[in-house]
Amino acid sequence: MFRTQEMEINMGPQHPSTHGVLRLKLRLDGERVVDSWPVIGYLHRGIEKLSESKEFIKITPFTDRMDYVCAMSGNLAYLGAVEKLCGIKVPEKAAYIRVIMVELNRIASHLLWLGTHALDIGAMSIFLYGFREREMILDLFEAYCGARLTYNAFRISGVPADLPPGWKEECTGFLKLFRQRHREYEQILTANRIWLKRTKDVGYMDAEHCLALSVTGPVLRAAGVARDLRKDEPYAIYDQLDFDIPVDDGCDTYARYIVRMAEMLQSVHMVEQCLEKMPSEGPLMGMKGRRMKPRKDEEIYFAIEGPRGEQGVYLISDGTDRPYRCKFRNSSFANLQALAPMVQGGLVADVVAIIGTLDIVLGDSDR
Amino acid sequence: MKLTRFIQKLILWELLVGMMVVIRNQFRPKVTVQYPKERIPLRPRFRGVPRLRYDPKTMEELCISCLLCEQICPDDCIAIKWEKAPSGKGRVLKDFIIDYQRCCLCGLCVDPCPTKPLTAIYMSHDYELAGSDRLDLVAGRTDLHEGRTVTIYDK
Amino acid sequence: METQMFITILISVVQISIVLSLVALSVPLLILMERKVIGFMQSRIGPKRVGPSGMLQTIADGLKLLLKEDIIPDRADKWVFRLAPMIVLVPAFVAFAVVPFSGTGLNVFGQRITPWVTDLNIGILFIIAISSVGVFGIILGGWASNSKYPLLGALRSAAQMVSYEVPLGLALVGGLMWAGTASMVGIVEAQREAHLWFFIPQVVGTVIYFMAGVAETNRAPFDLAEAETELVSGFHTEYSGMRFGLYFIAEYANMLIVAAVATTMFFGGWLRPFPNVSWLAFLDIFNFILPGQWGPFMSGLMWVIIKVSCFIFLYYWIRATFPRYRYDQLMSIGWKWLLPLALANIMGTGALLLWLGQTG
Numbered sequence A: 001m002f003r004t005q006e007m008e009i010n011m012g013p014q015h016p017s018t019h020g021v022l023r024l025k026l027r028l029d030g031e032r033v034v035d036s037w038p039v040i041g042y043l044h045r046g047i048e049k050l051s052e053s054k055e056f057i058k059i060t061p062f063t064d065r066m067d068y069v070c071a072m073s074g075n076l077a078y079l080g081a082v083e084k085l086c087g088i089k090v091p092e093k094a095a096y097i098r099v100i101m102v103e104l105n106r107i108a109s110h111l112l113w114l115g116t117h118a119l120d121i122g123a124m125s126i127f128l129y130g131f132r133e134r135e136m137i138l139d140l141f142e143a144y145c146g147a148r149l150t151y152n153a154f155r156i157s158g159v160p161a162d163l164p165p166g167w168k169e170e171c172t173g174f175l176k177l178f179r180q181r182h183r184e185y186e187q188i189l190t191a192n193r194i195w196l197k198r199t200k201d202v203g204y205m206d207a208e209h210c211l212a213l214s215v216t217g218p219v220l221r222a223a224g225v226a227r228d229l230r231k232d233e234p235y236a237i238y239d240q241l242d243f244d245i246p247v248d249d250g251c252d253t254y255a256r257y258i259v260r261m262a263e264m265l266q267s268v269h270m271v272e273q274c275l276e277k278m279p280s281e282g283p284l285m286g287m288k289g290r291r292m293k294p295r296k297d298e299e300i301y302f303a304i305e306g307p308r309g310e311q312g313v314y315l316i317s318d319g320t321d322r323p324y325r326c327k328f329r330n331s332s333f334a335n336l337q338a339l340a341p342m343v344q345g346g347l348v349a350d351v352v353a354i355i356g357t358l359d360i361v362l363g364d365s366d367r
Numbered sequence B: 001m002k003l004t005r006f007i008q009k010l011i012l013w014e015l016l017v018g019m020m021v022v023i024r025n026q027f028r029p030k031v032t033v034q035y036p037k038e039r040i041p042l043r044p045r046f047r048g049v050p051r052l053r054y055d056p057k058t059m060e061e062l063c064i065s066c067l068l069c070e071q072i073c074p075d076d077c078i079a080i081k082w083e084k085a086p087s088g089k090g091r092v093l094k095d096f097i098i099d100y101q102r103c104c105l106c107g108l109c110v111d112p113c114p115t116k117p118l119t120a121i122y123m124s125h126d127y128e129l130a131g132s133d134r135l136d137l138v139a140g141r142t143d144l145h146e147g148r149t150v151t152i153y154d155k
Numbered sequence C: 001m002e003t004q005m006f007i008t009i010l011i012s013v014v015q016i017s018i019v020l021s022l023v024a025l026s027v028p029l030l031i032l033m034e035r036k037v038i039g040f041m042q043s044r045i046g047p048k049r050v051g052p053s054g055m056l057q058t059i060a061d062g063l064k065l066l067l068k069e070d071i072i073p074d075r076a077d078k079w080v081f082r083l084a085p086m087i088v089l090v091p092a093f094v095a096f097a098v099v100p101f102s103g104t105g106l107n108v109f110g111q112r113i114t115p116w117v118t119d120l121n122i123g124i125l126f127i128i129a130i131s132s133v134g135v136f137g138i139i140l141g142g143w144a145s146n147s148k149y150p151l152l153g154a155l156r157s158a159a160q161m162v163s164y165e166v167p168l169g170l171a172l173v174g175g176l177m178w179a180g181t182a183s184m185v186g187i188v189e190a191q192r193e194a195h196l197w198f199f200i201p202q203v204v205g206t207v208i209y210f211m212a213g214v215a216e217t218n219r220a221p222f223d224l225a226e227a228e229t230e231l232v233s234g235f236h237t238e239y240s241g242m243r244f245g246l247y248f249i250a251e252y253a254n255m256l257i258v259a260a261v262a263t264t265m266f267f268g269g270w271l272r273p274f275p276n277v278s279w280l281a282f283l284d285i286f287n288f289i290l291p292g293q294w295g296p297f298m299s300g301l302m303w304v305i306i307k308v309s310c311f312i313f314l315y316y317w318i319r320a321t322f323p324r325y326r327y328d329q330l331m332s333i334g335w336k337w338l339l340p341l342a343l344a345n346i347m348g349t350g351a352l353l354l355w356l357g358q359t360g
């Protein structure tokens, strides 16, 4: 007699489209996914434990290396937490520079997402177009802080340096160019029938499930929930900026695509406003010296809206200049939980689309 | 309206638009940099590996062995040897070692350096770090001043 | 009598070897062009290091593949594993036997040498039949690897090829009805007599044929059998060295075949555009440059090459732009759209021809 058998297949950790070192054990019935187990931890470096033995200032470079695609947001989340813990005020100009950098980084991160996501689904060129424009942002970062990937661009209580001469003009030029290029990406993908077929109704997850699994960021906003910490709990100078939160209620991969594409334009808009409103003079650092004196037994949680969702830092101090406990609430880790329910019942081809749409960074989830 | 949409769908309009975008990009300037032959020009603030420098006027050691950089380095990759100066005041630098294997190029060591405005330790523009031996990457004082010897690929 | 036969055989051998080497030589060129063209489209410059502006890159790659260790997985079905690449390669080359490369032959030493190896009266059928054999190679290769990703790739390609052979064949039927013959040479002659390329009355057929052809040759956006972001590299995941190279060559040879058939069937083969408009004769430039018999021969060859290149370019262009279809969507397009459309196209063509026949 013939007998059908389910096949167990290992996707990753070395696989062209698992975005780093995610390992996905899949049980397949033909091409259909019956079950899946994401296995993480291949990039675990013990950053949280390591942080407990370092002074506050020394932890910033680690935050670069968690979510290396949006290191600026990582820096900002951590420094924001430290500043909240120690009650340090950030000068206005520094806050503006921080927001400019973080928003540019959001564009860069979304460009990377767009490129890899489209490449996973098979559109080759847009991958390189995305990287081409991302490179310009990295050039801007290099001009500002000297690094292209692990920026370590901010310090406790402010930023180490002012924008270099000519930076503003370069940035404005880029933003102008980017708006054009953004239209081109949309022309290639948004109405493309193949793209629609591959993304519509793929990886469906409604708001209720998203919230139950603590999924945040564009994935949640694409499920119709307008949750954005920049508006809900404004930090830095976001309350002075005028921007919208793109929301879609498609709950699927296409809706997430639409939301992220719209977010890029919002970020461009924000950077333009910042460049305009930024005070030209003013202090850059809010405190002198490096001595940190947090109160004893203080616990704080501070979160910002990273490109992937809520990026939080939880600190417990014991009165010394090192954290007693440092916990990073990283969006990739939380969003990864949605992977298994999303791929259930889909095809193998959908798995890569869903990994792409969740936009996970394994360094972020493994820490 | 509906008819135009139908016709557009029929003649694969949006696919053609996408193809036109791709062809338009064919005529844009190429962005490839043929790395070992050409290099991207570095911005002035570029952070390569940290190095030491002399005072450009007097050609004397700028570093005053205050050990601040050693203390702030998150990876503990700086080691400084010093002696009391013969005059009894201040210190004399004996050796300065940076382990480039561990350096994360964070630039934190430059911040506290007290010999402002020209800091004794600075982030150089060297970024090609490769060696056939772990010890190759441990830079002593002369390396830090003169830079590591790099083999330049010129084929 | 004896000598005549001997000479005929000799001529055939010469023709075959010329065609074979032409195809084999054009494959590296195609690969290089693909990398260059797609590179340019993506703001890159493509291969650049080997030879002047990267011209020798594929040669170097080929050499590398030849010198590589030939790894056969332990648990593979050894014989089938070795056989499979050849099953793919041979039909891909054999199909060129009936492709006309130019219109007029050459007279060398009193012998007529035709620019096609043979002119079967069932040329089109021969190509379709032969190229479906190649599918077995892919399926067997994927199966024999005894590994999971290749198996998935083989499954996909089995389903895909079976469902796209049908619209592919049916799309050609419309053209055949216009031509009234299945001989490749006859088809082009029919287009000369009809004063038009069959592309014009057969737009639908051409589009269907091209889509099915892309699917047949496993190219984007229908490259599911080797979808590298999904199945690593599909059916040839376990292949290495020259066995992998054979699959690669076969893929490009198949592309050439699809392009050549499209050229012959719908775009007038070696004919220049509007072959009956006499003031356009200057387009056949070789007629004026080269003496005697060589002029028409080279002109025809030029047109074939130009038309085939356009198709190949279209292949690359599409690959650079589009995302990939999903397996089930691919099947539904094949069965729900292409097949009915192809059938409707045949009906329409039949009705049109009947009407034309009645009126004039």
Ligand code: SF4
Pocket: B050, B072, B073, B074, B075, B076, B077, B078, B098, B102, B103, B104, B105, B106, B107, B108, B109, B110
């Ligand atoms: S750059 Fe950072 S890691 Fe390197 S020596 Fe300076 S402080 Fe240490």
Ligand code: SF4
Pocket: B062, B063, B064, B065, B066, B067, B068, B069, B070, B080, B112, B113, B114, B115, B119, B120, B121
């Ligand atoms: S901080 Fe500057 S002066 Fe002090 S030891 Fe380091 S390099 Fe020397």
